[in-house]
Every structure is written in structure tokens, then in C-alpha cells.
Amino acid sequence: MSTYLQLVVLFGSLSLMSFGGGNAVLPEMHLRAVHQHRWLTDGQFADLFSISQTTPGPSILIVGMVGYAAGLPVGGVLGGILGGVIATVAMVVPAASLVYAITLFWQRAEQSRWRLAVEKGLAPLTVGLILASALVMSRAADHDWRTYLLTAVCTVIFVRTSINPLVVVAIAGVIGYFGIV
Template sequence: MTTYLHVIGLFAGLSLLSIGGGNTVLPEMHMNVVRREHWLTDAQFADLFAISQTAPGPSILIVALIGYGAGLSAAGVPGAILGGVLATVAMVMPAASLVYVVTLFWQRAQKSRLRAAVEKGFAPLTVGLILATSVVMTRAADHNWRGYLLTALCTIVFLRTSLNPLVVVAAAGLAGALGVV
């Protein structure tokens, strides 16, 4: 039961901090799940992140996978299912509820200077959070110079070309399958 309360508390708190989307809180999620609770290792966290990003659906699927892992260690397969559901609900409901309430007032303040200032401030905040996520995920996933080099190459391709990201993903996957990384 304690594990489930930790899952709910962690993801409910992260939900309210996820300005710009769930991926912006990955550094805090990583710190809690890997360093504090020890539910996952760095490699497992990076693997779950990769799975959640490639699976169809919302990119925050990692939350369900982490809840699944925490519940599995606490109570087997039934506990894993409960952990995944609790983590997902805890991540979605607080933010969704807050957005609903704020939207009621936000619509009335369309011409407010405060609204314009807040909207301008959120853009750099979100970019900073996403950059922090990139650094944390790179450290968690890349453990040798080849991994860092592949990350850098993929980043350059994404920034400099209009190549379909699926081609880059396929090439990186092939590099991993061939043992290059």
C-alpha cells in the first residue's frame, strides 16, 4: 500500500509541475524513480522512455510503465496493473482539473496584460524544461562515447535537415542492432 501512495503522490505532484507537457518533468521523475525510490535503474528508465516515445498515443505513457514497474515489485502482476492505472490517473487528473478551472478565468482575461506576460513567460520556461529533459535522458541512456556520438549526430540531423524522423529512428535502431552503440 505504501508503494501505491508513493506512486500517487509522486505523479500527482509532477502533474501540477508539467508546464508544457509531461516530458518537461522527466528530470524530476528520473530523480525520484531512479535515485530516491530505486524502482528503476538508469538504463531501465531510458528504455521505458524510449518505449513510451515510440508507442502510439500520448508521450507520457512512461508514467504507466513506471507505475507498472513499481506495482510489480510490490504485488506481482495484479499490483503492476493497479500501479500503472494509479500512476496514469495521478499524472492526468490534477493537471486536467487545474487547466479546467484556470480556463474558466483565462477566457475572461483575454485582453489582460497579465495574461500576455504569463503566456510570453511560459515559452522560455518550457524550452528550458525540455532542454533539461534532454540532458537527463542523454546521461541515462548513453554510457559510452559511441552513444553520445549517436545522440549528437541525431540531434544535428534533426536540427539541420527536414529528414523524416522515422528514418533517423530506424538508422539509430539499426546501429543499436548491429552493436555499434
């Protein structure tokens, strides 16, 4: 049962810090799931992240997969499914409850100066959290100079050009498939 309690504590707390979406808390999720609890390896975490980003649906699909991996040793497939459900509920319910409560108050403070200040302050916070996520994921997925170079080239293409990101991802996938990186 301690694994399930650890999932509730981890994802319940991450839920309340996830400004900008679930990907904003990836560094902390990675630290806890890989280095502290050892539910996954770096490579497994990077793989789960990739899968969760390529499937349709919300960006927090990785939460259910991490919960599944954590629950597998506890109770096999059923333990994994229970871990996935617990992790997902723990990630969604606290944030949803907080958003609901704040929304009631936020609507009444529409013209307040501090509301505008809070909104402007959350933008750089969110950008910083997402950049930290990108750094953690590149470290988890990249293991030699070639993969770091591919990540850097793709990032420059994303930032500097209007090429469809799917084309860049497809090309990078082909490069990886043929073992060039």
C-alpha cells in the same frame, strides 16, 4: 500501501509542474523513480521512455509503465497493473482539474496585459524543461563515447536538416542493432 501512496505523491506533484506536457518533468521523474525510490535502473527507465515514445498515444505513457514497475514488487502483476493505474490517474487528474479551473478564468481575461505576459513567460520555461529532459534521457541511455557521439550527430541532423526524423531514428536503430554502439 506506501508504494502506492508514493506514486500518488510523486505523479500528483509532477502533474502540476508539467508545462509543455509529460516529457517536461522527465528529469524529476527519473530522479525519483531511479535514484530515490529505486523502482527502476537507468537503463530500464531509458527503455521505458523509448517504448512510450514509439507507441501511439499520449506522451505520458511512461507514467503508467513506471507505476507498473513500482507496483510489481508489492503485488506481482496485479500490483503492477494497480500501480500503473494509480500513477496515470495521479498524473492526469490534478493537471486536468487545474486546467479546467484556469480556463474558466482565462477566457474572461482575454485582453489582459498580464495574460500575454504569462503566455510569453511560459514559452521559455517549457523549452528549458524539455531541454533538461533531453539531457537526463541522454545520460540515462548513453554510456560511452560512441553513444554520446551518435546522440550528438542525430541531434545536429534534427536541428540542421529537413530529413524526416523517422529516417534518422531508423538508421540509429540499425547502428544499435548491429552493435556498432
